[in-house]
Amino acid sequence: xxxxxxFAAAGPPEEQGAERPPAEAGRSCAGLREHRLAQExxxxxxxxxxxxxxxxxxxxxxxxxxxxxWLLEQxxxxxxxxxxxxxxxxxxxxxxxxxxxxxxxxxxxxxxxLKIWECTFDLAAYLSAVLLAGLRVxxxxxxxxLLGIFALRKGAAEVHFQDxxxxxxxxxxxxxxxxxxxxxxxxxxxxxxxxxxxxxxxEPPVKRRKSPPSPxxxxxxxxxxxxxxxxxxxxxxxxxxxxxKYDVILMSETLYNPDYYGDLHDVLxxxxxxxxxxYLATKTHYFGVGGGIHLFESLVKQKxxxxxxxxxxxxxxxxxxxxxxxxxxxxxx
Ligand SMILES: C[S@@+](CC[C@H](N)C(=O)[O-])C[C@H]1O[C@@H](n2cnc3c(N)ncnc32)[C@H](O)[C@@H]1O
Numbered sequence: 240x241x242x243x244x245x246f247a248a249a250g251p252p253e254e255q256g257a258e259r260p261p262a263e264a265g266r267s268c269a270g271l272r273e274h275r276l277a278q279e280x281x282x283x284x285x286x287x288x289x290x291x292x293x294x295x296x297x298x299x300x301x302x303x304x305x306x307x308x309w310l311l312e313q314x315x316x317x318x319x320x321x322x323x324x325x326x327x328x329x330x331x332x333x334x335x336x337x338x339x340x341x342x343x344x345x346x347x348x349x350x351x352x353l354k355i356w357e358c359t360f361d362l363a364a365y366l367s368a369v370l371l372a373g374l375r376v377x378x379x380x381x382x383x384x385l386l387g388i389f390a391l392r393k394g395a396a397e398v399h400f401q402d403x404x405x406x407x408x409x410x411x412x413x414x415x416x417x418x419x420x421x422x423x424x425x426x427x428x429x430x431x432x433x434x435x436x437x438x439x440x441x442e443p444p445v446k447r448r449k450s451p452p453s454p455x456x457x458x459x460x461x462x463x464x465x466x467x468x469x470x471x472x473x474x475x476x477x478x479x480x481x482x483x484k485y486d487v488i489l490m491s492e493t494l495y496n497p498d499y500y501g502d503l504h505d506v507l508x509x510x511x512x513x514x515x516x517x518y519l520a521t522k523t524h525y526f527g528v529g530g531g532i533h534l535f536e537s538l539v540k541q542k543x544x545x546x547x548x549x550x551x552x553x554x555x556x557x558x559x560x561x562x563x564x565x566x567x568x569x570x571x572x
Contacts, residue, residue, distance in 0.1 A: 271470040271478050274408045284414045295360060295389055296367040303388055304418045308353045311410040312338055334406060346496060352382035352407035356492040358520035361553055363389045365561050366489075366518065371395045374486035377510060379472060380493040384412035387465075388419060390489065397464050399485070405469035412467060419461045473502040480509025490519040495530045500538045507564065508544055517545075517564035522557055532560055543567065 276284070289307040294300035315338040330348075337349035344351035363386060372394030378387030381400040390398050400412050468475055488511055493503065507517055524531035532549065539547045544567060551561040 271468060271474040272405055274405060274413060274467040274469060276409060276413055281414060281417050284410070285417060288414060290418065293355075293385070295385055296363040298367070301389070301392055303385055303392070303415075305355075305383055305385065305415045306411055306418075308383075308411060311406075312353065314410070315406055334404065344495075346498075350380070350403040351492070352380075352402045352404055353411065355383050355385060358491040358522065358559055359385050361551075361559055361561060362386055362489065362491050362518060362520035365520070365551055366390070366393070369518070371487060375399075375484070375512075376487045376489065377401065377485040379488055379490045379506070379510075381412055382407060384415050386489045386491060387412075388416060390487070391416070391419060391461055391464065395464070395487075397466075399466045399468065399483075401468045401472060401475055403469065403471065408467045408469045416465055417462060471502075472506045476502075476506035476509035480506070483510070484512035484515065485510055486512055486515045488515065488517045490517065490521075492521060493519070494521040494532065494535050495525040495528050497530045497534050500530075500535055503535075504538060504542055504544070511564075511566065513566060515565065518561065519564070520559065520561050522559050523552075524558070532562060536562070539564065 284306075288310060290304050291307050292302050292304050295303045315335055317335070333345075333348045337345040338353070342349070343354060359382075366386070366389060370393075371390045373396045374390075376387065376390040376395045376398045378384055378390070378398065378400050381387055381402050384400050387398045387400050400408065400416070402408050402412060468479070488507060493499070511517060521532050521535075523533070536547050536549075539545050545564040546567050547562055547564045549560050549562045553559040553561075
């Protein structure tokens with residue numbers, strides 16, 4: 240798929256996001272939805288889909304199977320999926336238009352979840368040395384959901400997936416997770432970590448909990464450890480953050496648009512547990528769009544809620560990096 244940011248093509252604002260302030264009214268705001276698929280529907284999608292395999296993480300990568308998006312794109316193109324997802328006729332039409340125009344993303348309509356972006360692979364490689372077993376993980380802006388799937392393979396207790404578009408969640412993320420059902424057991428044995436470990440030289444620090452609850456008992460299927468949400472992340476933070484906090488939040492390629500930074504910061508505030516960690520992977524700079532790690536870092540520092548640290552720089556073509564965030568000990572209450 241050609242790399243194309245299509246900001247000019249954004250459609251008229253949707254009415255669902257009643258909480259969005261007028262200054263941001265040019266951007267639509269999809270309402271929050273939780274998604275489940277009946278077994279038959281899931282099977283239909285898996286049978287109709289073309290399954291591919293990718294190597295993710297390292298130094299000994301694991302294979303993750305996922306659906307090729309071509310068929311889904313065709314269906315979205317014709318408006319069929321959007322209609323069945325009950326996204327509303329107008330929203331469905333705009334989503335179809337965005338897919339048909341082959342744009343990488345159209346702000347407020349389609350936010351790029353059908354493509355697997357390259358920083359996903361950087362973050363998975365970094366996470367290979369991080370213990371995730373027994374933790375509650377959020378894949379924020381998940382798209383195909385590879386990072387969340389990687390966390391499941393590393394024994395995360397519970398993984399939630401969130402994407403802007405319900406069509407991406409139902410057509411791609413959820414079936415991709417379901418493909419795991421036949422995969423091997425967790426890489427890290429599914430044990431919840433139990434002590435602090437600062438990490439060895441050159442390796443990321445391992446986040447461990449001091450008083451571990453017992454590891455969760457084995458569960459029947461991987462889907463029982465997962466939940467799936469669509470809609471604008473600011474609504475997700477407001478609605479979901481009151482009742483649920485995550486030990487780990489994963490984000491890849493969510494910093495392209497500086498207009499989103501305020502919301503993103505607040506969402507992380509609402510959803511991260513007090514001793515949790517955000518791992519984010521991003522291009523250092525998104526040419527033509529203006530976003531990047533330095534701008535986001537400035538905003539984070541200005542807000543004085545989180546410590547943010549660049550832990551890895553990847554100098555291979557367009558510079559990319561990985562950063563971690565955790566609550567400042569002296570954060571204002
Ligand atoms: C460029 S894609 C990256 C997808 C995936 N993380 C990857 O690296 O392959 C950006 C992701 O952020 C999500 N996103 C962007 N803006 C959002 C918003 N306002 N609310 C919720 N999700 C949003 C999109 O749904 C999309 O999946």
